[in-house]
Amino acid sequence: QSALTQPPSVSGSPGQAVTISCTGTSSDVGSYDRVSWYQQPPGTAPKLIIYEVTNRPSGVPDRFSGSKSGDTASLTISGLQAEDEADYYCSSYTSTATLVFGGGTKLTVL
Amino acid sequence: QVQLQESGPRLVRPSETLSLTCTVSGYSISSGFFWSWIRQPPGKGLEWIGSASHTGSAFYTPSLKSRVTISMDTSKKQFFLRLNSVTAADTAVYYCAREWRGDCFDNWGQGTPVTVSS
Numbered sequence: 001q002s003a004l005t006q007p008p009s010v011s012g013s014p015g016q017a018v019t020i021s022c023t024g025t026s027s028d029v030g031s032y033d034r035v036s037w038y039q040q041p042p043g044t045a046p047k048l049i050i051y052e053v054t055n056r057p058s059g060v061p062d063r064f065s066g067s068k069s070g071d072t073a074s075l076t077i078s079g080l081q082a083e084d085e086a087d088y089y090c091s092s093y094t095s096t097a098t099l100v101f102g103g104g105t106k107l108t109v110l
Numbered sequence: 111q112v113q114l115q116e117s118g119p120r121l122v123r124p125s126e127t128l129s130l131t132c133t134v135s136g137y138s139i140s141s142g143f144f145w146s147w148i149r150q151p152p153g154k155g156l157e158w159i160g161s162a163s164h165t166g167s168a169f170y171t172p173s174l175k176s177r178v179t180i181s182m183d184t185s186k187k188q189f190f191l192r193l194n195s196v197t198a199a200d201t202a203v204y205y206c207a208r209e210w211r212g213d214c215f216d217n218w219g220q221g222t223p224v225t226v227s228s
Contacts, residue, residue, distance in 0.1 A: 036214035045218040093213040104155040
């Protein structure tokens with residue numbers, strides 16, 4: 001199985017909104033509403049911030065939101081803050097009952 | 111509060127077997143959920159290795175399936191990763207995690223670095 005496709009990097013200024021895309025295929029993202037997103041600051045373990053496309057775990061600010069259209073899922077971070085600077089990864093359930101991650105996107109807050 | 115902690119050798123020789131342990135506290139691994147291993151090579155992205163449950167069910171990523179086994183000891187609240195015939199490409203930080211709702215990971219260990227080198 002191939003990794004999901006994410007842009008290597010995105011950037012934005014404090015207060016702005018940024019969107020990170022995650023493109024898969026009809027065997028994963030396109031067929032299941034089972035996409036999750038993780039935030040990984042440098043040197044730390046990943047943290048779940050979105051599950052099943054649009055849902056936020058308890059404690060995750062509502063500045064983080066998720067969506068999906070066809071084979072592409074997206075994570076939007078609004079009201080960008082300096083503390084949001086991190087690597088972001090998407091993940092999807094697949095038709096072979098496995099899980100696959102995206103290659104990761106580095107978010108820089110200017 | 112669920113907590114996970116990885117442990118095991120930090121250096122493994124090429125062609126040998128990588129063995130790691132994840133100790134879980136705050137939740138009984140025999141009560142449900144799948145328990146997973148995920149790795150991250152230096153400077154690279156995350157790779158799901160596989161997940162297993164106390165019932166004996168296990169799922170592995172296709173590229174590693176022939177070399178990997180995930181097992182559990184519910185009495186010790188631990189689960190294990192064994193990866194055979196390692197090469198330098200297996201050098202990574204290895205994380206254990208709880209698979210939640212069958213499709214995401216809601217609790218992670220801090221990760222343990224493993225280097226494959228002679």
